[in-house]
Amino acid sequence: MSKRERQNPGAVTILDVARHAGVSPMTASRVINGNPRVGQDLRDRVQASVKLLGYRPNLAGRSLRTTSSARIGVLYSNPSAAYLNELMLGVLEQSSLSGAQVLVEKCGGIASQRAATRRLLEAGVDGIILPPPLCDAPQTLQELDERGIPVVAVAGAQVAGVSSVRIDDYQGARAMTRYLLELGHTRIGFIQGDPDHTAAQLRRQAFLDTLAESGIQLPDDHMVVGMFTYRSGLAAARQLLELDPRPTAIFCSNDDMAAAAMAVAHGTGVRIPDELTVVGFDDTPVATTLWPELTTIRQPVTAMGKSAVALMLEEIRARRAGRHRDATHQVMKHALVKRQSSAALAS
Amino acid sequence: MSKRERQNPGAVTILDVARHAGVSPMTASRVINGNPRVGQDLRDRVQASVKLLGYRPNLAGRSLRTTSSARIGVLYSNPSAAYLNELMLGVLEQSSLSGAQVLVEKCGGIASQRAATRRLLEAGVDGIILPPPLCDAPQTLQELDERGIPVVAVAGAQVAGVSSVRIDDYQGARAMTRYLLELGHTRIGFIQGDPDHTAAQLRRQAFLDTLAESGIQLPDDHMVVGMFTYRSGLAAARQLLELDPRPTAIFCSNDDMAAAAMAVAHGTGVRIPDELTVVGFDDTPVATTLWPELTTIRQPVTAMGKSAVALMLEEIRARRAGRHRDATHQVMKHALVKRQSSAALAS
DNA sequence: CTGAAAGCGCTTACAG
DNA sequence: CTGAAAGCGCTTACAG
Numbered sequence: 223m224s225k226r227e228r229q230n231p232g233a234v235t236i237l238d239v240a241r242h243a244g245v246s247p248m249t250a251s252r253v254i255n256g257n258p259r260v261g262q263d264l265r266d267r268v269q270a271s272v273k274l275l276g277y278r279p280n281l282a283g284r285s286l287r288t289t290s291s292a293r294i295g296v297l298y299s300n301p302s303a304a305y306l307n308e309l310m311l312g313v314l315e316q317s318s319l320s321g322a323q324v325l326v327e328k329c330g331g332i333a334s335q336r337a338a339t340r341r342l343l344e345a346g347v348d349g350i351i352l353p354p355p356l357c358d359a360p361q362t363l364q365e366l367d368e369r370g371i372p373v374v375a376v377a378g379a380q381v382a383g384v385s386s387v388r389i390d391d392y393q394g395a396r397a398m399t400r401y402l403l404e405l406g407h408t409r410i411g412f413i414q415g416d417p418d419h420t421a422a423q424l425r426r427q428a429f430l431d432t433l434a435e436s437g438i439q440l441p442d443d444h445m446v447v448g449m450f451t452y453r454s455g456l457a458a459a460r461q462l463l464e465l466d467p468r469p470t471a472i473f474c475s476n477d478d479m480a481a482a483a484m485a486v487a488h489g490t491g492v493r494i495p496d497e498l499t500v501v502g503f504d505d506t507p508v509a510t511t512l513w514p515e516l517t518t519i520r521q522p523v524t525a526m527g528k529s530a531v532a533l534m535l536e537e538i539r540a541r542r543a544g545r546h547r548d549a550t551h552q553v554m555k556h557a558l559v560k561r562q563s564s565a566a567l568a569s
Numbered sequence: 570m571s572k573r574e575r576q577n578p579g580a581v582t583i584l585d586v587a588r589h590a591g592v593s594p595m596t597a598s599r600v601i602n603g604n605p606r607v608g609q610d611l612r613d614r615v616q617a618s619v620k621l622l623g624y625r626p627n628l629a630g631r632s633l634r635t636t637s638s639a640r641i642g643v644l645y646s647n648p649s650a651a652y653l654n655e656l657m658l659g660v661l662e663q664s665s666l667s668g669a670q671v672l673v674e675k676c677g678g679i680a681s682q683r684a685a686t687r688r689l690l691e692a693g694v695d696g697i698i699l700p701p702p703l704c705d706a707p708q709t710l711q712e713l714d715e716r717g718i719p720v721v722a723v724a725g726a727q728v729a730g731v732s733s734v735r736i737d738d739y740q741g742a743r744a745m746t747r748y749l750l751e752l753g754h755t756r757i758g759f760i761q762g763d764p765d766h767t768a769a770q771l772r773r774q775a776f777l778d779t780l781a782e783s784g785i786q787l788p789d790d791h792m793v794v795g796m797f798t799y800r801s802g803l804a805a806a807r808q809l810l811e812l813d814p815r816p817t818a819i820f821c822s823n824d825d826m827a828a829a830a831m832a833v834a835h836g837t838g839v840r841i842p843d844e845l846t847v848v849g850f851d852d853t854p855v856a857t858t859l860w861p862e863l864t865t866i867r868q869p870v871t872a873m874g875k876s877a878v879a880l881m882l883e884e885i886r887a888r889r890a891g892r893h894r895d896a897t898h899q900v901m902k903h904a905l906v907k908r909q910s911s912a913a914l915a916s
Numbered sequence: 917c918t919g920a921a922a923g924c925g926c927t928t929a930c931a932g
Numbered sequence: 933c934t935g936a937a938a939g940c941g942c943t944t945a946c947a948g
Contacts, residue, residue, distance in 0.1 A: 234693065235941055246919045251943060259917060276693045278640065282629040282668045283941030286924045293625065303854035307654040314661040318671070321629045346581065346623045453860035456835065478858050481828070488803065489836005507650035508855060511825050513800035582925055593935045598927060606933060630925030633940045 234277045243271040254279060285321020292322040292538045294531060295347035297338055299329050299356050302450075302478060304506040305523060309353055309376065312527020320535055335362060343371070348538045351530045354378055357386070358419055372537040374530045379420040385537065385549045387529045391421045394519040394556040395428035398473060398501055401517075401558055406567035407471040407499060408438055411462035413483065415450040415475035422450070425475050425503060444469060448479050455482025463490060463498075470567055471499035477506045480516055484563070495565035505559055514562035522554050529554065581624045590618040601626060632668015639669040639885045641878060642694035644685055646676050646703050649797075649825060651853045652870060656700055656723065659874025667882055682709060690718070695885045698877045701725055704733070705766055719884040721877045726767040732884065732896045734876045738768045741866040741903040742775035745820060745848055748864075748905055753914035754818040754846060755785055758809035760830065762797040762822035769797070772822050772850060791816060795826050802829025810837060810845075817914055818846035824853045827863055831910070842912035852906055861909030869901050876901065 240250040245264050252260050253268040254277075260268075271277070296313060298306060310326075317324045325345050329338035335356070342350060349372035356362055357378025366373045367383050375386040402410055412429050415422030426445075433440055446461050448454035455474060459482055462469055474480035480502030484494060492498050494514055502509060505520035529552055540547040587597040592611050599607050600615040601624075607615075618624070643660060645653060657673075664671045672692050676685035682703070689697060696719035703709055704725025713720045714730050722733040749757055759776050762769030773792075780787055793808050795801035802821060806829055809816055821827035827849030831841060839845050841861055849856060852867035876899055887894040 233941090236943095237941080247941090248919055248943080249917090252918090255943085261917060264918080276691055278670070278693055280633075280941050281670060282633045283924090284943075286627075286629045286633060286926090286941080287943040288924090303857060304651055304654070307651070307658055307854065311654055311657055311661065314658070314665060318661060318665040323625070323628055324665070344623055346625055451860070452858045456860060481832075481858070482860070485828075485832035485835045487836065488832045489834065489838065491836065507654065508858065510650055511799045511828070511855065513798070513803060513829070580925090583927095584925080594925090595927080595935055596933090599934090602927085608933060611934080627925050630940090631927070633925080633942090634927040635940085 233280075234275045235280065236277070238275055239268065239271045239277045242275060243267040281319060281321055288321070292320075292349075292535055293345070293347045294322050294324050294534055295342035295345070295350040296324060296326045296353070297329060297335070297342060297350055297356060298326070298353050299335065301353055301355065302476075302506065304508060305504070306353065308506065308523040309527040312524035312529075313351065313531055314527075315524075316528035316531035320531065322531065322535060329356075332361075335359075339366070349373065349534045351376065351534060352378070354421070355416070355419060372534060372541065374534045374537070376526055376530050377421055380551060383549050385533050385551065387526045387533065387552045387554065389521050389526075389554050389556040391424035392428045394503065394521075394558075395425035395473075396432050397556075397558050398503070398519055399429050399432035401560075401564075402471050402473060402499065402501065403432070403436055403438075405471070405499065405564065409444070409467065409469045409471070410440070411444050411446065411465070411469035411472040412440075413446050413448045413455060413458040413462070413472065413474045413479050415448060415479070417447065419450070422475055429473060448475065450476050450478065452478045452482045455479030456486060459483035459486040463487065463492065468492075468498075470497075471501070471564070474500065474502050477502035477504045477509045477516060477518055480518070480563075481508050481512055484512055484516075495563055496568065499564040499567075501564055509559075509561070512563070517561045517564040518559055520557040520559045522556075526554055580627075581622045583624070583626065585622055586615065586618045586624045589622060590614040628666060628668060635668065639667075639696075639882055640692070640694045641669050641671050641881055642689035642692070642697040643671060643673045643700070644676060644682070644689065644697055644703060645673070645700050646682065648700055648702065649853065651855060652851070653700065655853065655870040656874040659871035659876075660698065660878050661874075662871070663875035663878035667878065669878065669882060676703075679708075682706075686713070696720065696881045698723065698881060699725070701768070702763075702766060719881060719888065721881045721884070723873055723877050724768055727898060730896050732880050732898065734873045734880065734899045734901065736868050736873075736901050736903040738771035739775040741850065741868075741905075742772040742820075743779050744903075744905050745850070745866055746776050746779035748907075748911075749818050749820060749846065749848065750779070750783055750785075752818070752846065752911065756791070756814065756816045756818075757787070758791050758793065758812070758816035758819040759787075760793050760795045760802060760805040760809070760819065760821045760826050762795060762826070764794065766797070769822055776820060795822065797823050797825065799825045799829045802826030803833060806830035806833040810834065810839065815839075815845075817844075818848070818911070821847065821849050824849035824851045824856045824863060824865055827865070827910075828855050828859055831859055831863075842910055843915065846911040846914075848911055856906075856908070859910070864908045864911040865906055867904040867906045869903075873901055 240247040327338040329335040351374050353376045357375035363381045414426050446458040448458045502516050502518040505518045509516040509518050587594040674685040676682040698721050700723045704722035710728045761773050793805040795805045849863050849865040852865045856863040856865050
């Protein structure tokens with residue numbers, strides 16, 4: 223014991239646990255991994271030892287035996303920095319848990335996209351994760367699929383044969399629209415996202431459908447096209463705030479554009495939320511940076527990154543075992559996060 | 570070969586490389602790790618094989634031998650979400666490269682800080698990384714140090730015996746101030762960060778010193794205290810923009826407050842950068858979200874996260890080997906990033 | 917239900 | 933300068 227300690231003070235291995243519990247390492251391993259074929263007596267003893275010794279499995283050791291070093295590529299192109307950060311957090315966390323390695327490549331246009339894909343494949347990646355907006359490039363998806371490379375798309379359109387992780391953008395936008403209606407707003411401005419993005423289309427459609435169901439006919443000038451960028455949000459918000467009568471609420475298709483809308487309001491002296499409700503979509507870090515903090519639809523981006531990796535590893539393992547897996551579409555839960563940028567219509 | 574392929578298609582191991590190059594695995598390992606004591610001939614052959622076979626080391630295997638499963642805790646408390654994300658990206662990346670495991674705990678007040686620390690230690694962490702603002706709580710630092718737990722502070726004050734990773738905030742703020750002077754600005758508003766943060770103090774001091782060197786005497790009302798938050802930036806910017814004559818430039822102690830300053834300007838109809846230059850500090854994702862994009866001092870946060878982990882692992886290894894290491898203070902390079910929010914003073 | 921043996925991919929220490 | 937042996941921590945087969 224004292225020798226162990228000198229060598230590596232923090233390291234309690236499964237051997238220590240086994241010895242302490244008086245069982246073989248195999249039995250300890252089984253208990254730790256939740257294998258049910260272990261007697262209750264031994265199970266209890268092992269669990270007690272794990273707790274007492276503060277044992278935590280060494281993931282390197284584990285993954286060396288299990289996953290045999292899967293390699294996952296992430297190919298991205300010009301997304302919001304905050305979004306990518308959050309996604310990568312999940313990707314890296316799950317990869318590290320599963321003992322997979324991650325390679326990241328950035329690309330711009332179609333040509334550089336091909337080159338980036340080639341680099342990833344030459345580096346021996348077993349599959350590629352595509353965050354938005356690449357997940358919306360059907361050509362890329364299909365090309366990879368045809369070459370037999372497993373792909374997991376994050377958000378984006380559903381493409382046959384390609385697994386994906388997403389939230390239900392339609393239901394999210396619907397929930398937000400209902401919320402605005404409940405607050406009493408009916409003159410609602412809407413800033414759309416990049417029309418090429420599936421998510422933008424769904425959010426817009428949900429907004430319109432929900433209003434229509436409530437019998438509200440929105441003037442055309444209340445719908446403004448943005449590009450998901452802060453800059454486009456500035457222009458769109460100026461347009462909306464110049465309307466007469468002014469909308470009492472603005473629903474922005476993402477948080478960056480909502481930040482821009484709030485900037486315009488701040489400067490024009492329009493008070494939020496007293497005179498104007500502003501809501502966003504995504505719940506990126508900017509939502510809690512702003513003041514008042516932004517009401518928005520939370521997209522569990524980090525969890526989506528983890529799921530994308532998990533899906534990918536299942537796919538890789540299945541292929542290695544010669545099994546076929548159908549494409550999986552995992553829909554994660556969104557949530558309406560109410561903060562201070564929204565309020566009931568003053569009557 | 571065909572058998573290998575069936576088992577694990579993507580996996581080229583160091584044995585494959587060694588066989589292909591006609592050397593022992595050890596020689597291959599040495600070449601791959603840059604060990605200079607290998608003959609040029611063998612070196613070339615191994616490198617060619619690595620390239621040809623697309624070999625990438627399996628990190629799980631490597632770390633199993635080297636780091637022996639170090640466990641690193643990250644204890645944070647209410648930083649900007651964007652900053653933490655970026656930092657964690659580096660922390661996770663380096664940990665995964667080094668085969669270390671990461672445990673994260675959040676805490677609020679002092680009591681919850683003690684509890685969080687205890688949880689980390691019970692989980693067997695070998696050391697703790699403290700991002701701001703905890704790095705600025707000398708009490709926490711000392712307590713951990715006294716208990717013999719290795720600590721690496723990210724940013725924050727220099728405390729004896731505690732290693733840290735930082736940029737030179739003073740030189741960064743100095744560079745930015747010089748830049749503003751070069752652009753011809755002399756009526757410069759300054760929004761300070763949280764006075765309790767070492768970084769805020771240094772940035773402020775550098776600004777004042779640099780102006781003084783140029784013989785510029787700034788009226789007191791051009792220095793406004795903020796708290797590093799967007800909200801505090803809004804109030805501070807309003808105050809500055811009401812001055813008569815108005816400052817021609819505002820130097821904000823971080824990007825979040827710069828975003829707020831831009832919001833106020835946008836609304837007041839003050840054009841950036843034509844009528845007002847706004848600059849920030851940190852280069853968080855918000856800097857490129859804004860429009861015009863923000864001129865700021867880039868702090869390599871992700872690289873700092875990596876370095877913090879690397880420092881920590883060195884420290885842990887040294888202790889395990891019974892060696893003593895003096896506290897290391899690693900100063901990373903900052904950079905002045907010129908974007909569209911700054912311009913020469915119109916004459 | 918339980919365990920002894922072998923091996924995942926790599927590198928540390930030991931020989932030459 | 934080069935290599936044969938052993939082992940990091942864990943789990944997959946194989947026995948009983």
